[in-house]
Amino acid sequence: MPEEDQKSDNQTKQGGFLGRLLSMPNDSIVKTVFMTVMVCLVCAIVVATAAVALKEKQEINKLVDVRKNILQVAGLDDDSMSMEDRFALIDTKIVDLETGEYVDELDVDTFDQRVAAKDPEQSVELSDDEDIAGIGRRANYAKVYLVKDDSDQVNKVILPVHGYGLWSTLYGFISLETDLSTIYRVIFYEHGETPGLGGEVDNPNWRAVWNGKQLFDENGEYNFHLVKGSVNPANAQADYQVDGLAGATLTTNGVSNLFKYWLTDQGFGPYIDKLRTSQG
Ligand SMILES: Cc1cc2nc3c(=O)[nH]c(=O)nc-3n(C[C@H](O)[C@H](O)[C@H](O)COP(=O)(O)O)c2cc1C
Numbered sequence: 001m002p003e004e005d006q007k008s009d010n011q012t013k014q015g016g017f018l019g020r021l022l023s024m025p026n027d028s029i030v031k032t033v034f035m036t037v038m039v040c041l042v043c044a045i046v047v048a049t050a051a052v053a054l055k056e057k058q059e060i061n062k063l064v065d066v067r068k069n070i071l072q073v074a075g076l077d078d079d080s081m082s083m084e085d086r087f088a089l090i091d092t093k094i095v096d097l098e099t100g101e102y103v104d105e106l107d108v109d110t111f112d113q114r115v116a117a118k119d120p121e122q123s124v125e126l127s128d129d130e131d132i133a134g135i136g137r138r139a140n141y142a143k144v145y146l147v148k149d150d151s152d153q154v155n156k157v158i159l160p161v162h163g164y165g166l167w168s169t170l171y172g173f174i175s176l177e178t179d180l181s182t183i184y185r186v187i188f189y190e191h192g193e194t195p196g197l198g199g200e201v202d203n204p205n206w207r208a209v210w211n212g213k214q215l216f217d218e219n220g221e222y223n224f225h226l227v228k229g230s231v232n233p234a235n236a237q238a239d240y241q242v243d244g245l246a247g248a249t250l251t252t253n254g255v256s257n258l259f260k261y262w263l264t265d266q267g268f269g270p271y272i273d274k275l276r277t278s279q280g
Helices: 003-022 029-074 083-087 113-118 198-202 204-208 249-263 269-279
Strands: 090-096 123-125 137-139 141-148 154-164 169-176 183-190 225-227 241-243
Touching (some): 029 083, 029 169, 029 183, 113 123, 154 249, 198 204
Parallel strands (some): 225 241
Antiparallel strands (some): 090 141
């Protein structure tokens, strides 16, 4: 055997499996499969490491985003004040949805309604009749946000809502004036509806239509709903109606149902009753 071949043969033997593999021709199936697996493995490690490393940052960003939405629905969207200062005008409380009473034992910073809704110990399963919002289970407790004015008086109440549209669960907030019937603003901060159709829930023009609408009639009964097409201002019920989304009746129905769910007996009904009573 020539000296060069002998040397490469020795190197191959010394390199073991890897050496033998690398000395194979580039078009060898074994070498191609091996290299493909190695590239996939390296990429998977890089992606997994990035996902783990960024998880905390993502969680913080999500929290900041939810806070921004709360500030917006509270009418505290003036950027001249820091987010912290504006959030200091909001009192966060936890409500027992069954009784409508505030709960002091739970920590507002760590309580997570979404996590609680998945835990059978902290939630109730809804029957088909009850579950008009398509949420399956409802947490026993919910966070509410009381917005205070300069003289420390509560001037708006913000309630979290969620429910199924066409493709996804929509998560949002509704803020109410002190009469607990007039809508100040609504916002959806998370959903997977189709942009341009159900995704128009994010359209500021559509959201503006909600301002000043009434939820409850003069007898205190829930009377609000979204209508197909546009609300006729001449209609006696116009104050209780909001335009449906064009070409997105299924998302519209979902939105209508989720508000009905959260603002009546199964949701914040007992809490709203308590607030009304305390106002005298
Ligand atoms: C690709 C695709 C995406 C759609 N996305 C939505 C949606 O996000 N929300 C919705 O209500 N309807 C959506 N629709 C339309 C519904 O299937 C249905 O036709 C519509 O809700 C009926 O509303 P209309 O009676 O106002 O036309 C989508 C349809 C298609 C083909």
